[in-house]
Amino acid sequence: MQSLTQLRKLGLFDARVPRYTSYPTAPQFKAGDWAGTVANWLEAIPAGSHVSLYVHVPFCRRLCWFCACRTQGTQTAEPVAAYVKTLQKELKLVQRHLADGIEIEHLHWGGGTPTLLEPQMIADLAGAIFDVAPLAEGAQFSVEIDPTEVDGARLDALAAAGLNRASIGVQDFDPMIQEVIGRPQSYEVTRDAVTLLRERGIRSLNVDLLYGLPHQTDARITDSVNKVTSLGPDRIALFGYAHVPWMSKRQQLIPTEALPTPEARLELYNTARDLFVADGFEEIGIDHFAKPDDGLAIAHRNGTMHRNFQGYTEDKSTSMIPVGASSIGRFPQGYAQNEPSTSKYQERVRKGELATAKGHAFVGDDHVRGRIIELLLCDFRVDFNAVATENAVAPETVIAMADGLDDVLPGTTLLQDGVLTILDDARPLARIIARYFDAYEMSASGHSQAV
Numbered sequence: 001m002q003s004l005t006q007l008r009k010l011g012l013f014d015a016r017v018p019r020y021t022s023y024p025t026a027p028q029f030k031a032g033d034w035a036g037t038v039a040n041w042l043e044a045i046p047a048g049s050h051v052s053l054y055v056h057v058p059f060c061r062r063l064c065w066f067c068a069c070r071t072q073g074t075q076t077a078e079p080v081a082a083y084v085k086t087l088q089k090e091l092k093l094v095q096r097h098l099a100d101g102i103e104i105e106h107l108h109w110g111g112g113t114p115t116l117l118e119p120q121m122i123a124d125l126a127g128a129i130f131d132v133a134p135l136a137e138g139a140q141f142s143v144e145i146d147p148t149e150v151d152g153a154r155l156d157a158l159a160a161a162g163l164n165r166a167s168i169g170v171q172d173f174d175p176m177i178q179e180v181i182g183r184p185q186s187y188e189v190t191r192d193a194v195t196l197l198r199e200r201g202i203r204s205l206n207v208d209l210l211y212g213l214p215h216q217t218d219a220r221i222t223d224s225v226n227k228v229t230s231l232g233p234d235r236i237a238l239f240g241y242a243h244v245p246w247m248s249k250r251q252q253l254i255p256t257e258a259l260p261t262p263e264a265r266l267e268l269y270n271t272a273r274d275l276f277v278a279d280g281f282e283e284i285g286i287d288h289f290a291k292p293d294d295g296l297a298i299a300h301r302n303g304t305m306h307r308n309f310q311g312y313t314e315d316k317s318t319s320m321i322p323v324g325a326s327s328i329g330r331f332p333q334g335y336a337q338n339e340p341s342t343s344k345y346q347e348r349v350r351k352g353e354l355a356t357a358k359g360h361a362f363v364g365d366d367h368v369r370g371r372i373i374e375l376l377l378c379d380f381r382v383d384f385n386a387v388a389t390e391n392a393v394a395p396e397t398v399i400a401m402a403d404g405l406d407d408v409l410p411g412t413t414l415l416q417d418g419v420l421t422i423l424d425d426a427r428p429l430a431r432i433i434a435r436y437f438d439a440y441e442m443s444a445s446g447h448s449q450a451v
C-alpha cells in the first residue's frame with residue numbers, strides 16, 4: 001500500500017517526467033538533414049494502405065497563459081491564409097513520394113486553434129489533403145476547437161469536409177481560475193459550441209479539463225465536472241496541468257504560490273474521477289474517461305488502444321504523416337518532426353523541400369521498450385512474453401528489462417508469470433514506472449539501464 005508520503009517520495013506528478021506520447025520522446029530527436037530519409041519512409045508506405053495524417057495549425061486569436069502548446073497569436077487572417085497556402089504546397093510535396101491508392105484512416109487537425117481558419121480556407125485545406133489521399137470508409141476526422149473561436153459557418157465547412165469528431169478545450173469553468181490562467185470562457189459559450197457540433201452530426205465529442213490549476217479546490221473542480229457532464233460529452237481528457245515556465249514563457253504569469261501541492265493534485269484528480277465514473281464514464285489510462293459505447297472505451301476493453309502524439313487513440317495505422325510547422329509523424333522506421341518555427345517551415349516548403357528538421361530512426365530495442373511503455377500507460381500492465389513474440393525477441397531479454405525496478409520503485413508493481421502490473425494505488429506513478437523502461441532517460445539520469 002502506497003502512502004501519500006511514499007508516492008511523493010517516489011516523485012508523484014513530477015512535471016519533468018515525459019507523458020510518453022512517443023518512444024523515444026521528442027527531446028531525443030536529432031536535428032539533421034532528414035528530408036531524404038523521410039522521403040524514403042513515405043515511399044515505403046505500401047500502395048493501397050491506410051495511414052493517419054496530422055495537420056498542425058500554430059495560430060490562436062488569444063494566447064492563454066497556462067498553455068504549453070506550440071502556437072502563436074494573430075489578430076488578422078493574412079498569416080493564417082499564407083500558412084494554409086504553405087500547407088497546400090507541403091501536401092503536394094508529400095504526394096510526390098506516396099504510392100497509389102493510399103487512404104486516410106485518421107485525420108486530425110490540431111494546434112493552436114484550427115477553427116481560426118475561415119470557411120474557404122477549411123475547404124481549400126481539406127481539398128488539398130484529399131487530393132493526396134481520400135478519407136477511407138469509416139475514417140475518423142477530428143479537430144481541436146476553442147469554443148470561443150468557432151461558429152456555424154466554419155463548422156459547416158468542416159462538416160462538409162467529413163468532420164465526425166471534435167475536441168473542445170474547457171480547462172475549468174471557475175471564473176477566478178479562468179482569470180489567473182488567462183482563459184476566460186463562459187459555460188454558455190461552451191454549451192453553444194457543443195450544440196453547433198451536435199447539430200452537425202459530431203458523434204464523438206471530447207472535452208479537455210485540467211486538474212492542478214492555481215486556486216483549484218475540490219469544490220471548484222466538482223462544479224466544473226458537473227458543468228462538463230451536463231454538456232453530454234463522449235470522452236474526457238483530464239490532464240494534469242504541467243507548469244513548465246522555463247519552456248512556456250506565458251506561464252510566468254501564473255501565480256506559482258497558488259498551485260496545489262502534489263497531494264492536493266491527486267485529491268483533485270480523484271474527486272473528478274469519482275464524479276465521471278458516477279456519471280457512467282469508464283476510466284482509461286492515466287488521464288482519460290469515455291462513455292462505454294465510445295470507440296476509445298471499446299478499444300480499451302479490447303486491449304487495442306494505442307498512445308500517440310494526440311494521446312490515447314483507437315488509431316492503429318503504422319504511419320502518421322506530419323503536415324505543418326512542428327508537426328511530428330511516425331513511420332515503422334522512426335519519427336520525423338517538421339521545423340518548429342513557422343517562418344523556417346514556410347521557407348523550407350517554399351524552396352520545394354520536405355520540412356523535416358528533426359528525427360529519430362529506430363535502433364536496437366526501441367520497438368520493444370516503446371511497446372512496454374505504451375502498454376503500461378494504456379493498460380497499467382504488460383505481458384512481457386507477448387511483447388517478445390510481437391517483436392520476435394527472446395522473452396528473457398524483455399523480462400530482464402524490469403530487473404531492479406522493485407529496488408528503485410519499491411511496492412509499485414507486481415511481476416508474476418512474465419506479466420508486470422502497476423498496483424492500483426501506484427497508478428499516479430505510471431509515467432515514472434514507464435520511465436524505468438526508457439533507456440535514453442535512464443542512461444541520462446545515471447541509472448543502470450543502458451541504451
Ligand SMILES: C[S@@+](CC[C@H](N)C(=O)[O-])C[C@H]1O[C@@H](n2cnc3c(N)ncnc32)[C@H](O)[C@@H]1O
Pocket residue numbers: 066067068069110111112113144145146147168169170171208209210239240241242243244
Ligand atoms: C493544443 S490545445 C488546443 C485547444 C484549443 N485551442 C482550445 O483552446 O480549446 C489542447 C489541450 O492541451 C492542453 N494543455 C495545454 N497546455 C497545457 C498544460 N500546460 N498542461 C496540461 N495540458 C495543457 C489543454 O487541455 C488544451 O485544451
Ligand code: SF4
Pocket residue numbers: 059060061062063064067068069071111112113146169
Ligand atoms: S489553449 Fe488553445 S487557444 Fe489557448 S493558447 Fe493554447 S492552443 Fe491557443
